[in-house]
Amino acid sequence: MKKGVMRPGHIQLRVLDMEEAVAHYRDLLGLIEVDRDDQGRVYLKGWTEVDKFSVVLREADSAGMDFVGYKCVNEGVVESLRQELIEYGCKVEDIPAGELNGCGRRVRFDSPTGHLFEIYATKEQTGKWEVGNRNPEAWPRNLTGMKATRFDHCLLYGPNIAGTIDLFREVLGFDLAEQVLDGEGTRLAGFLTSSMKAHDVAFIEHPEPGKLHHASFYLETWEDVLRAADLISMTDTSIDIGPTRHGLTHGKTIYFFDPSGNRSEVFAGGDYHYPDHEPVTWDAEQLGKAIFYHDRVLNERFLTVLT
Amino acid sequence: MSSQIGNPAVHADMHQVHVQDEEVRFKASSAVNLLVAMEQARESVIGIGCRGGGCGKCRIRVLDGDYETKRMSRAWVTEEDEAQGIVLACRIFARSDLTIIAEPLPMAYGYQPGRPSSLKQAELK
Ligand code: FES
Ligand SMILES: [Fe+2]
Numbered sequence: 367m368k369k370g371v372m373r374p375g376h377i378q379l380r381v382l383d384m385e386e387a388v389a390h391y392r393d394l395l396g397l398i399e400v401d402r403d404d405q406g407r408v409y410l411k412g413w414t415e416v417d418k419f420s421v422v423l424r425e426a427d428s429a430g431m432d433f434v435g436y437k438c439v440n441e442g443v444v445e446s447l448r449q450e451l452i453e454y455g456c457k458v459e460d461i462p463a464g465e466l467n468g469c470g471r472r473v474r475f476d477s478p479t480g481h482l483f484e485i486y487a488t489k490e491q492t493g494k495w496e497v498g499n500r501n502p503e504a505w506p507r508n509l510t511g512m513k514a515t516r517f518d519h520c521l522l523y524g525p526n527i528a529g530t531i532d533l534f535r536e537v538l539g540f541d542l543a544e545q546v547l548d549g550e551g552t553r554l555a556g557f558l559t560s561s562m563k564a565h566d567v568a569f570i571e572h573p574e575p576g577k578l579h580h581a582s583f584y585l586e587t588w589e590d591v592l593r594a595a596d597l598i599s600m601t602d603t604s605i606d607i608g609p610t611r612h613g614l615t616h617g618k619t620i621y622f623f624d625p626s627g628n629r630s631e632v633f634a635g636g637d638y639h640y641p642d643h644e645p646v647t648w649d650a651e652q653l654g655k656a657i658f659y660h661d662r663v664l665n666e667r668f669l670t671v672l673t
Numbered sequence: 674m675s676s677q678i679g680n681p682a683v684h685a686d687m688h689q690v691h692v693q694d695e696e697v698r699f700k701a702s703s704a705v706n707l708l709v710a711m712e713q714a715r716e717s718v719i720g721i722g723c724r725g726g727g728c729g730k731c732r733i734r735v736l737d738g739d740y741e742t743k744r745m746s747r748a749w750v751t752e753e754d755e756a757q758g759i760v761l762a763c764r765i766f767a768r769s770d771l772t773i774i775a776e777p778l779p780m781a782y783g784y785q786p787g788r789p790s791s792l793k794q795a796e797l798k
Contacts, residue, residue, distance in 0.1 A: 382726055382727070382743075382744040382745070382746065383743070383744060427744070427746070427747040428727075428746040428747050428748040429723075429725070429726070429727030429728075429748075430727070430748075604723060604724035604725055623723040623724060623725050623727075624725065625725050626725050626726060626727045626746075627724070627727020627728045627763075628725075628727055629723065667722060670722075670730070671722040671723055671728045671730055673723070673727040673728055
């Protein structure tokens with residue numbers, strides 16, 4: 367049941383070399399660089415995103431994800447969910463307004479899978495980049511690279527996904543859109559949505575806590591995915607797999623890596639979800655097809671190469 | 674000497690890489706990282722992951738030889754490790770012939786394309 371959480375609003379990624387990372391996210395993915403702060407963090411967004419930023423890069427001595435934040439409809443929702451998170455047993459930290467440039471107060475909380483999440487309601491709205499919302503043209507003419515339109519979701523690995531999935535459903539009001547069940551009915555993967563999208567976040571069971579599998583960005587068409595693949599070859603970017611299609615969510619996709627080893631995805635299409643829909647279930651024996659619909663086998667990297 | 678890292682336009686030297694205890698040798702250009710050099714030689718003695726120093730799959734120990742390094746994730750290679758020649762193959766560039774051995778982390782879960790023998794060896798430490 368919806369409780370006022372709208373969408374994935376930002377992800378902060380750790381990178382080993384900032385300028386190499388900016389070349390990946392800005393020049394290759396085609397995100398718009400919108401700001402840098404006095405900590406040296408770089409802020410970016412997809413051109414269709416109305417809020418000021420959705421990706422924050424932080425230079426560090428390890429790769430991976432610091433946190434992912436979800437935007438709520440208003441501050442009242444943030445306040446009441448904060449209380450529910452505490453009652454649920456989460457360790458909650460209040461991050462003051464302005465800690466991220468242009469972002470209001472955030473409530474950060476931990477989870478059974480070892481990931482840090484945030485909710486917030488206030489962020490500077492700079493509008494769709496170069497087109498705005500008054501008689502907007504179809505697209506800006508000066509985009510680069512893959513022309514990624516938005517930060518869409520992330521896939522996270524950790525132990526006890528049952529716990530984190532319960533937290534997202536019960537406290538944050540996400541719906542379970544798709545799942546992978548083994549023979550005993552144990553959930554090995556859960557794809558959750560706070561909207562009509564096939565997923566706004568996904569979890570796969572894994573013994574190491576707090577792992578990032580990929581951060582994903584939306585493209586309009588399959589042709590755009592093929593063009594992204596061309597750009598990956600032209601720039602000699604580390605490829606994982608694709609272009610192909612996922613069985614889960616049926617998105618058309620390609621996986622590749624940023625220069626610090628964080629996996630990126632760009633994808634197009636995919637299913638939709640309404641609150642009255644039963645979750646779509648994939649059986650574990652069909653996991654190959656569920657992940658890579660054409661190859662129908664997992665590559666080992668999918669299960670073990672994480673940051 | 675100016676760094677050749679990331680600059681294939683600079684004259685590249687070819688070096689021999691010998692994998693200890695294996696019948697494997699491959700050539701590595703000084704202009705590409707050691708993991709990519711291994712892939713180009715169609716060998717598979719080192720685990721292939723992200724190729725960006727982030728995932729730890731390509732962890733090896735250099736037993737002999739010179740190399741340059743780029744920053745690698747401290748989650749997989751501590752400063753102590755690095756001082757002992759433990760590195761991520763995707764972040765080093767050969768500067769002489771090298772002798773290496775796979776050195777996967779015992780805590781790294783699941784698939785380790787390095788030999789099971791080296792996994793066991795790492796576990797015993
Ligand atoms: S392949 Fe990921 S760290 Fe080298
Ligand atoms: Fe995805």
